[in-house]
Amino acid sequence: MSQSSFRILVLPGDGVGPEVMEQAVRILKHVEAQSDTHFDLEYALAGGCAIDAHGTPLLDETMERARASHAVLFGSVGGPKWEGLGFNLRPEIAILRLRKELNLFANLRPATLFTPLIDASTLKPEVIGGLDLMIVRECAGGLYFGEPRGIETLRNGDKRGFNTETYSTQEIERVGRVAFQLASDRRNQVCSVEKANVTESGLVWREVMSALHAREFPDVTLRHMYADNCAMQLVRAPRQFDVIVTGNMFGDILSDLASMLTGSLGMLPSATIGATKAELFNPAIYEPIHGSAPDIAGKGIANPMAQILSVAMMLRLSLGMPKQAAQVEQACIDALAAGARTPDLGGDFCTEQVGNAILAQLERLTSSAV
Numbered sequence: 001m002s003q004s005s006f007r008i009l010v011l012p013g014d015g016v017g018p019e020v021m022e023q024a025v026r027i028l029k030h031v032e033a034q035s036d037t038h039f040d041l042e043y044a045l046a047g048g049c050a051i052d053a054h055g056t057p058l059l060d061e062t063m064e065r066a067r068a069s070h071a072v073l074f075g076s077v078g079g080p081k082w083e084g085l086g087f088n089l090r091p092e093i094a095i096l097r098l099r100k101e102l103n104l105f106a107n108l109r110p111a112t113l114f115t116p117l118i119d120a121s122t123l124k125p126e127v128i129g130g131l132d133l134m135i136v137r138e139c140a141g142g143l144y145f146g147e148p149r150g151i152e153t154l155r156n157g158d159k160r161g162f163n164t165e166t167y168s169t170q171e172i173e174r175v176g177r178v179a180f181q182l183a184s185d186r187r188n189q190v191c192s193v194e195k196a197n198v199t200e201s202g203l204v205w206r207e208v209m210s211a212l213h214a215r216e217f218p219d220v221t222l223r224h225m226y227a228d229n230c231a232m233q234l235v236r237a238p239r240q241f242d243v244i245v246t247g248n249m250f251g252d253i254l255s256d257l258a259s260m261l262t263g264s265l266g267m268l269p270s271a272t273i274g275a276t277k278a279e280l281f282n283p284a285i286y287e288p289i290h291g292s293a294p295d296i297a298g299k300g301i302a303n304p305m306a307q308i309l310s311v312a313m314m315l316r317l318s319l320g321m322p323k324q325a326a327q328v329e330q331a332c333i334d335a336l337a338a339g340a341r342t343p344d345l346g347g348d349f350c351t352e353q354v355g356n357a358i359l360a361q362l363e364r365l366t367s368s369a370v
């Protein structure tokens with residue numbers, strides 16, 4: 001049997017990014033050692049560290065390397081050191097550009113409560129037990145990209161900052177299809193979230209989702225919800241949701257909120273894809289939903305689970321290794337059950353110790369599987 005080889009671009013980024021990435025790469029190397037697969041890991045700078053080294057958050061050369069990869073494993077970028085730079089010199093441009101130029105428009109953010117963390121959730125066990133929802137966040141358009149945008153100085157000297165939320169039929173349909181197709185393999189329910197009561201972009205979003213549903217996915221249940229109500233419902237009764245599909249900013253905010261239902265922001269991985277079929281969305285980006293966490297960076301206490309679970313999503317969605325993906329996820333659950341928790345989950349493990357615990361569980365699982 002010939003050995004498969006996958007080219008993976010690793011972009012650890014800033015702050016806690018490199019700390020959690022180190023643990024994720026250990027897990028990836030274990031998977032490689034246990035399978036007939038070679039991972040060709042290439043590293044590059046992205047974000048603030050790239051600004052420091054090259055004067056730009058993402059070199060064109062790095063963009064080219066991303067295009068030539070099977071998948072991009074991304075950490076996180078940004079931090080106070082780079083605040084106040086010009087608009088195109090913000091570290092965050094690195095991830096925005098990667099998503100946009102790789103034509104990746106759907107950011108899948110699964111909020112799954114692992115049973116050992118039932119006490120770590122902000123909600124009561126009877127409300128949260130068994131939570132398994134998927135947020136599909138449109139990530140190539142909306143308020144983060146819409147034109148016109150800018151800052152202008154008014155005649156009286158005041159400043160005015162402005163952004164635009166635009167969504168076209170095509171942009172809504174392509175992310176809507178991802179959501180409906182995901183729901184078909186889950187509990188068959190999509191909740192589409194916008195503010196159609198106050199924004200035109202929300203109104204179009206609602207109309208297009210309804211038409212897409214009627215035309216292509218009549219067997220999936222669709223309901224519409226305003227974003228403010230959705231935030232409340234996520235805290236009141238989160239298990240009512242299967243797949244939530246929403247625009248760029250609402251998806252960003254609602255997924256950070258949903259992460260706390262699972263115990264911590266450090267628990268939520270994500271996959272940023274451009275279609276539902278693996279062969280169509282390579283190269284996709286796999287990244288935790290959290291940022292560079294400047295308040296804890298350098299302390300060695302960041303939770304590496306979201307980054308490691310992003311590796312599991314990469315194995316499943318881009319590399320065709322669902323068995324190994326499930327083993328990595330199970331190893332995380334088993335490590336949590338054995339008490340491996342960083343401070344965000346109420347524990348006293350450091351990042352590396354959590355990595356050790358997951359690796360030990362993975363070794364146990366993979367040796368018993370042969």
Ligand SMILES: NC(=O)C1=CN([C@@H]2O[C@H](COP(=O)(O)OP(=O)(O)OC[C@H]3O[C@@H](n4cnc5c(N)ncnc54)[C@H](O)[C@@H]3O)[C@@H](O)[C@H]2O)C=CC1
Binds near residue numbers: 080296303344
């Ligand atoms: N994809 C990316 O690269 C993202 C980058 N950012 C950037 O990150 C920087 C910091 O942004 P914040 O608003 O502070 O958001 P953040 O997500 O970095 O942190 C928010 C809070 O969660 C905690 N936290 C985050 N990840 C954690 C982990 N793995 N383990 C334990 N605790 C964790 C932090 O310590 C902090 O208290 C900013 O420059 C922001 O633009 C923010 C979100 C996504």
Ligand SMILES: CC(C)CC(=O)C(=O)O
Binds near residue numbers: 096
């Ligand atoms: C560009 C990022 C900083 C936006 C964000 O918060 C995210 O993608 O989760």
Ligand SMILES: [Mg+2]
Binds near residue numbers: 253
């Ligand atoms: Mg965010």
